[in-house]
Amino acid sequence: MAESGAELKREVIDAAARFADTPDLRSVLVTSVLNLEKLEYDLYRGKHHWVPRSQRLFGGQIVGQALVAAARSVTDQLHVHSLHCYFLRAGDPKVPVLYQVDRTRDGRSFCVRSVKAIQHGQPILTCQASFHMSQPSPLEHQFTMPSVPPPDALLTVEELIQRHLSDPNVADVTKQGLNKILAEEVPIEIKPVNPPDFRRHVVMEPKKLFWVRAKGHIGEEDMKLHCCVAAYVSDYSLLPTALLPYPKYRAQFSASLDHAMWFHNTFRADQWMLYECESPWAGGSRGLVQGRMWRQDGVLAVSCAQEGVLRAKNTTQSKL
Numbered sequence: 001m002a003e004s005g006a007e008l009k010r011e012v013i014d015a016a017a018r019f020a021d022t023p024d025l026r027s028v029l030v031t032s033v034l035n036l037e038k039l040e041y042d043l044y045r046g047k048h049h050w051v052p053r054s055q056r057l058f059g060g061q062i063v064g065q066a067l068v069a070a071a072r073s074v075t076d077q078l079h080v081h082s083l084h085c086y087f088l089r090a091g092d093p094k095v096p097v098l099y100q101v102d103r104t105r106d107g108r109s110f111c112v113r114s115v116k117a118i119q120h121g122q123p124i125l126t127c128q129a130s131f132h133m134s135q136p137s138p139l140e141h142q143f144t145m146p147s148v149p150p151p152d153a154l155l156t157v158e159e160l161i162q163r164h165l166s167d168p169n170v171a172d173v174t175k176q177g178l179n180k181i182l183a184e185e186v187p188i189e190i191k192p193v194n195p196p197d198f199r200r201h202v203v204m205e206p207k208k209l210f211w212v213r214a215k216g217h218i219g220e221e222d223m224k225l226h227c228c229v230a231a232y233v234s235d236y237s238l239l240p241t242a243l244l245p246y247p248k249y250r251a252q253f254s255a256s257l258d259h260a261m262w263f264h265n266t267f268r269a270d271q272w273m274l275y276e277c278e279s280p281w282a283g284g285s286r287g288l289v290q291g292r293m294w295r296q297d298g299v300l301a302v303s304c305a306q307e308g309v310l311r312a313k314n315t316t317q318s319k320l
């Protein structure tokens with residue numbers, strides 16, 4: 001304990017220095033991506049973090065930020081239970097996105113917000129989010145969570161890639177592609193239940209299961225924030241499920257067209273959740289995908305659905 005004023009001052013300075021040296025363990029999704037800047041009443045500006053190689057903004061980032069903007073206009077007693085979005089235009093990574101919230105309806109139990117994400121004066125996404133006051137119900141059921149190995153027993157995507165790269169028979173072109181994936185700063189950790197087919201030789205069912213969580217700490221307090229993080233996470237790796245039966249085809253152009261989510265139960269997006277993805281249909285250059293996020297204790301936390309455009313090219317066709 002400090003005995004004099006000078007000693008006390010020294011202790012305060014030392015503590016501040018120690019604090020400054022402590023790395024910030026919070027998720028970048030919380031400190032930056034979902035930390036929108038307020039410009040005006042119901043008007044916000046968002047920052048970008050990871051941008052996919054397509055150089056169009058990641059859909060999950062836009063949905064997550066739109067949900068943050070909507071959530072800021074409702075009281076703490078209201079919980080987000082669903083959202084429905086359309087991706088209207090490709091997001092431009094060179095400029096920020098503005099989020100304009102319309103307080104569409106305030107009822108006794110439900111509130112609806114409509115959010116427009118804007119770049120270059122034009123909407124790139126529209127999102128309707130609905131919030132609900134908690135209400136008890138005698139009606140309760142859910143599917144059973146698939147039985148899979150726990151996350152502790154599985155490797156991350158990065159570890160699987162490193163292991164694959166250590167095989168001397170891997171083609172240079174595959175190595176380049178995998179090293180590009182390793183260099184990306186995706187703020188999500190993934191542990192596939194079945195190791196991915198890096199060579200893309202095998203025809204697979206349009207289904208996949210992987211454990212997923214946000215990198216870094218989010219904390220327990222703010223359930224709406226966990227929903228915004230889940231919105232970010234939910235768009236990652238979902239649409240490619242529709243390509244699993246077609247290893248001979250490469251998507252020349254793929255992008256999510258719409259995205260819907262339903263939040264059923266509380267969860268922590270910084271703890272492992274099982275993401276069950278399946279594609280019941282593809283046709284007409286589009287594919288439908290559905291996802292379910294399960295808590296480790298078997299509770300169904302989130303459901304989502306998305307349609308995407310998939311313009312595919314047969315990579316085995318002769319160029320003649």
Ligand SMILES: CC(C)(COP(=O)(O)OP(=O)(O)OC[C@H]1O[C@@H](n2cnc3c(N)ncnc32)[C@H](O)[C@@H]1OP(=O)(O)O)[C@@H](O)C(=O)NCCC(=O)NCCSC(=O)CCCCC(=O)O
Pocket residue numbers: 052056057058059060087088089090091235236237238239240254255256257309311
């Ligand atoms: C482009 C969208 C979907 C609308 O499409 P369209 O109406 O066709 O727009 P256009 O501006 O007319 O054309 C765009 C582009 O496509 C070419 N095009 C058009 N029609 C055809 C056709 N029938 N056949 C072949 N090509 C066609 C057209 O020529 C243009 O090409 P370009 O000139 O070379 O540009 C539009 O609604 C849109 O972009 N929406 C936004 C979608 C979006 O950005 N979604 C979110 C991002 S996707 C994502 O995040 C997925 C996750 C990725 C991460 C992971 O999991 O790995």
